[in-house]
Amino acid sequence: MENGLELRLRSPKAFNLIRSAGEAAEMIKDGMVIGVSGFTPSGYPKAVPLALAERGKYGEKLKIDLYTGASVGPEIDTALTEAGMIRRRLPYHTNGTIREKINDGMIEYLDMHLSQCPQYVNYGMLKKVDVAIVEALAITEDGNLIPTTAIGNSPTFIKSADKVIVEINLKKPLAMEGMADIYMTENPPNRKPIPICNVADRIGTTYIECGFDKIAAIVITDLQDRTRPLSEEDENSKKISKNIIKFFDSEVKSGRLSKSLLPLQSGVGSVANAVLYGLCDSEYEDLTCYTEVVQDSMLDLLRAGKAKMLSTTALSPSPIALEKFLEEIDFFKEKIILRPVEISNNPEVVRRLGVISINTAIEADIYGNVNSTHIMGSKLMNGIGGSGDFSRNGSITIFSTVSTAKGGRISSIVPMVSHVDHTEHEVMVLVTEQGFADLRGLSPKERAIKIIENCAHPDYREALMDYFKRSCESAALQTPHILEEALSWHSQFMETGSMK
8 A cells, every 4th residue: 555554554553443344334323513624625524424325325314414624625515415424514515416405495504604613513502523534645753643634623523533534545745744734722811922923924833632531433444635637817807907916006006015915815727727827927026825725726826836835725736736735745845735724714814914805706686785695695606605704804905807697698787686795894996907996995886886897797887877966866865776777687587588
């Protein structure tokens, strides 16, 4: 076996706990709360969830509450959903199969700010974890776990759990050991300040505390993460990236930022990835990132010498980029720190470091409110994830979206968003391929004019400006609205498939 199994199981006690995936899955009973490692989808267990799903396929009636760090792979969300085993799911997902069941009312879904999930568990606001299933590189002599490509909520779930099932993944190189920095906070009133003053600060251990008294089974696997492929950069994504860089240029010219900017956070997905690619060819240098997910573009910023340090809770590059990353682990090992999501997304640290938050929106309204989770107000797409952790606490909060959707048949800039995830009070800069609107220091009416003129697609600007002007004539003038008409923008699309 790669590197010798004795290098991964560093105590005879561990060898005595080796079980098959099926044997480990038998430890999970109806009604249990299961917490799994993994984050977007990286570092998650695979063999045991697949074995558990087989029990459902053969007719066993078993329901669980499933807690994760964020999105996980199809071996968990797809397999367990198709087996009818998930009763409740939190705090985030990106899976089409589970999305359908959530919107059909078959699965109860709790959408949460990711930094709050470990607190809810620690405070007893959520049911405690019965069994934690965690992927690891190795188990130390004392029964502590060396994590793989994601930390997420693993430390919290292990602390809460009665039993821990460990998947030792031989696909993940032992050279990753040392990248993790595990630090956990106390509950109030005993909580202390988190001593991070620089992106590169290490404050914890390279392992997650567990102990052999909790480990119920060890399963040896060689299944690779099913990370998501990223689409090619399209013209709209490139234009959004250029517009964000134009905004940065204006901040540097004003003296509010330097050429090294401030620590960057970026959401997940192809558009978010493309936005950061623009910095590879820019004049900006000595960049740092304090974020929740590292995708292809952040790795390329390191390769290009544009970035010097990344702090994150998960490594989630595209499948091809993941293989390349694992081959180049010696280059990245000292440049990337993996932290628990409670630390990577912590409002205290985000505020102290002055993180620049860059996230994507489904739609935004003319006053700056952003919807990032729901289609037509009630149909869940994915979840809020960690965007709110950063947007509410960052020094600069940027949201981007392409100005139209559905082939231009619907405007992404609307009079009133159908669902509010990020209010006008935290959205500082709105960016589309059309341009950017700096909303800081503006009243609602001033924001409306700037958003319509700078961010809306030309096909919809006249209609949006007409709505705004008529609202000013017929409504109170702080945040003018004609409510029935604002809602009709969405109902019109439902009826005709177009806003034109």
